[in-house]
Amino acid sequence: MIIDPPYLIFLGDVPDALAAKTGLGIVDWRPDWCIGQLRLPGCQADAGIPDLSIAEAKSRGVKTMVVGAVNAGGVLPPHWISPIVEALDAGLDVATGLHVRLSSVPEIAEAAARSGARLHDVRFSDQRFATGKGTRRPGLRLLTVGTDCSAGKKYTALALEREMRARGWDADFRATGQTGVFISGRGVSIDAVVADFISGAVEWICPAADPGHWDLIEGQGSLFHPSFAGVSLGLLHGAQPDAFVVCHEPTRTTMRGVSHPLPSIQEVIDLTIACGRLTNPAIKCTGIAVNTQKLNESDARVLLDGYAADFGVPATDPIRFGVTNLVDRLEGFGQNR
Amino acid sequence: MIIDPPYLIFLGDVPDALAAKTGLGIVDWRPDWCIGQLRLPGCQADAGIPDLSIAEAKSRGVKTMVVGAVNAGGVLPPHWISPIVEALDAGLDVATGLHVRLSSVPEIAEAAARSGARLHDVRFSDQRFATGKGTRRPGLRLLTVGTDCSAGKKYTALALEREMRARGWDADFRATGQTGVFISGRGVSIDAVVADFISGAVEWICPAADPGHWDLIEGQGSLFHPSFAGVSLGLLHGAQPDAFVVCHEPTRTTMRGVSHPLPSIQEVIDLTIACGRLTNPAIKCTGIAVNTQKLNESDARVLLDGYAADFGVPATDPIRFGVTNLVDRLEGFGQNR
Numbered sequence: 001m002i003i004d005p006p007y008l009i010f011l012g013d014v015p016d017a018l019a020a021k022t023g024l025g026i027v028d029w030r031p032d033w034c035i036g037q038l039r040l041p042g043c044q045a046d047a048g049i050p051d052l053s054i055a056e057a058k059s060r061g062v063k064t065m066v067v068g069a070v071n072a073g074g075v076l077p078p079h080w081i082s083p084i085v086e087a088l089d090a091g092l093d094v095a096t097g098l099h100v101r102l103s104s105v106p107e108i109a110e111a112a113a114r115s116g117a118r119l120h121d122v123r124f125s126d127q128r129f130a131t132g133k134g135t136r137r138p139g140l141r142l143l144t145v146g147t148d149c150s151a152g153k154k155y156t157a158l159a160l161e162r163e164m165r166a167r168g169w170d171a172d173f174r175a176t177g178q179t180g181v182f183i184s185g186r187g188v189s190i191d192a193v194v195a196d197f198i199s200g201a202v203e204w205i206c207p208a209a210d211p212g213h214w215d216l217i218e219g220q221g222s223l224f225h226p227s228f229a230g231v232s233l234g235l236l237h238g239a240q241p242d243a244f245v246v247c248h249e250p251t252r253t254t255m256r257g258v259s260h261p262l263p264s265i266q267e268v269i270d271l272t273i274a275c276g277r278l279t280n281p282a283i284k285c286t287g288i289a290v291n292t293q294k295l296n297e298s299d300a301r302v303l304l305d306g307y308a309a310d311f312g313v314p315a316t317d318p319i320r321f322g323v324t325n326l327v328d329r330l331e332g333f334g335q336n337r
Numbered sequence: 338m339i340i341d342p343p344y345l346i347f348l349g350d351v352p353d354a355l356a357a358k359t360g361l362g363i364v365d366w367r368p369d370w371c372i373g374q375l376r377l378p379g380c381q382a383d384a385g386i387p388d389l390s391i392a393e394a395k396s397r398g399v400k401t402m403v404v405g406a407v408n409a410g411g412v413l414p415p416h417w418i419s420p421i422v423e424a425l426d427a428g429l430d431v432a433t434g435l436h437v438r439l440s441s442v443p444e445i446a447e448a449a450a451r452s453g454a455r456l457h458d459v460r461f462s463d464q465r466f467a468t469g470k471g472t473r474r475p476g477l478r479l480l481t482v483g484t485d486c487s488a489g490k491k492y493t494a495l496a497l498e499r500e501m502r503a504r505g506w507d508a509d510f511r512a513t514g515q516t517g518v519f520i521s522g523r524g525v526s527i528d529a530v531v532a533d534f535i536s537g538a539v540e541w542i543c544p545a546a547d548p549g550h551w552d553l554i555e556g557q558g559s560l561f562h563p564s565f566a567g568v569s570l571g572l573l574h575g576a577q578p579d580a581f582v583v584c585h586e587p588t589r590t591t592m593r594g595v596s597h598p599l600p601s602i603q604e605v606i607d608l609t610i611a612c613g614r615l616t617n618p619a620i621k622c623t624g625i626a627v628n629t630q631k632l633n634e635s636d637a638r639v640l641l642d643g644y645a646a647d648f649g650v651p652a653t654d655p656i657r658f659g660v661t662n663l664v665d666r667l668e669g670f671g672q673n674r
Binding site: 226 | 410436469471472527533561568574595616
């Protein structure tokens with residue numbers, strides 16, 4: 001799936017920033033792609049970029065309006081249809097990660113047919129994949145894994161890409177979720193793929209590359225999450241990572257959406273290696289990324305130092321302290337560094 | 338999904354019996370439903386039932402032609418379209434477990450429209466599921482797992498159902514694959530479900546039941562298969578089995594469709610318990626089911642005795658020696674036995 005930038009970020013009239021996290025994430029990571037935002041009356045989110053009408057966005061070269069907000073249930077509120085139709089009539093493509101297909105709304109399907117603009121339903125995958133083969137591919141791969149969902153896996157992979165590129169390394173973020181697809185303009189929402197093709201789709205996402213090239217692959221879920229572990233395992237096998245970073249939120253007591261306790265970081269390392277060596281016998285943990293938002297800086301540093309000592313790998317909060325130590329660890333990992 | 342028997346089993350021109358396992362499985366478990374087989378020139382599979390033309394099948398009362406063979410990738414070979422169209426024109430429904438929807442082939446869609454016959458795509462799930470929750474449900478559950486695909490998981494679960502019912506136990510086979518759905522007339526092809534809903538769909542397949550009721554859940558793939566392990570893990574978490582039986586084919590050296598070696602039975606037991614305890618801390622291995630087809634009877638018995646001693650559970654070849662020892666082991670497992 002290829003989505004053409006630049007973008008107009010549609011935030012609707014969502015009640016808070018959390019409901020607009022997709023849009024805000026795109027602006028964080030691809031500010032150059034985000035020409036403006038479109039907000040409806042009452043919108044309580046603000047991406048900090050110019051408010052533009054659809055006509056203004058069009059005149060400034062916007063190619064795609066991205067629905068960067070979500071309301072409860074992921075459905076499309078009826079009053080969002082009109083601005084979407086207006087964008088299509090102006091010749092903009094429209095992209096969403098909602099649980100409904102844009103083309104299932106007759107007014108939207110008709111508008112797209114009228115203008116020839118494209119509809120991107122990032123949460124749906126119409127692409128055909130082969131089943132995974134597990135054959136070793138050249139290139140270096142790092143996968144972010146988690147003790148839970150929403151533990152910083154996408155952020156960590158993006159931060160690693162940014163730091164590696166700043167050092168002149170050949171590195172690409174590989175998206176496996178909807179926000180990541182918007183940020184990179186390509187990729188697959190891996191949880192939307194038919195179950196038989198999880199690992200095959202991931203093999204497609206991070207194909208054979210130059211021996212010194214790094215893929216920074218966005219993980220999903222957790223091998224210990226009773227809802228999504230199948231996705232996480234197929235992703236691990238398809239990614240065949242040389243290295244993985246464990247992402248963790250230390251104040252959480254139960255996994256998101258269920259009543260199960262979080263696994264320990266050690267359990268995640270052990271099971272990731274036990275399963276991951278099927279497609280890459282050399283798999284190893286190379287870092288811990290912790291969301292320390294709820295700790296003061298001193299407590300955060302103590303926690304990270306403890307993890308680094310316990311697991312023998314660098315630990316950081318990517319947002320608070322950056323990822324230089326994680327990338328330092330990967331210096332000389334391949335042949336062509 | 339209701340599929341009307343009796344069936345004509347279409348075997349195409351597949352190169353070996355394994356590629357016709359769907360058709361052969363239906364004939365094994367529902368011989369009364371299988372009036373005949375339709376084979377194309379060069380077919381190397383034989384279900385051991387009369388070869389019938391479509392006209393002959395129609396005249397003998399067949400209601401549905403089941404495509405009981407699959408080629409690599411699950412696509413529909415172009416030369417299978419003509420017999421499918423002929424069947425539809427004769428008024429037979431057509432059912433398949435292929436990876437393409439029958440209705441996506443124009444000639445087939447047109448023939449179905451002409452005759453009013455129905456198209457059943459068992460591998461596609463249009464049903465909506467919730468995500469898995471991992472909450473413990475009453476009832477007893479046994480899952481068959483494997484060292485590989487095509488290692489006897491469905492057969493073993495069906496044999497256990499038959500033996501338990503013969504003893505008057507309250508037991509139901511739960512289908513998770515296309516052949517199982519054809520055999521039981523219900524279930525979900527779990528590998529066709531969107532990845533996010535694997536465990537949720539399995540929770541739906543084997544819901545809360547009476548405390549003494551056994552679900553015999555058909556496993557899929559293997560936790561060690563690089564193509565399908567994600568499906569196997571979601572199935573394990575959704576099934577939350579109290580007991581599992583490891584299915585194994587001892588002469589195979591590499592896993593089906595890939596170049597990876599088979600895991601050992603011990604590795605499968607260990608990883609199944611390590612992962613399965615997430616949703617059922619009491620999970621245990623209660624038996625080994627071995628396909629000894631390529632061994633003579635004496636060698637088979639030696640092998641099974643060795644497994645039983647090594648793993649401390651009964652071992653059998655369900656086809657050759659039945660599953661009485663596996664069911665004996667489950668006597669008194671629940672409260673209401």
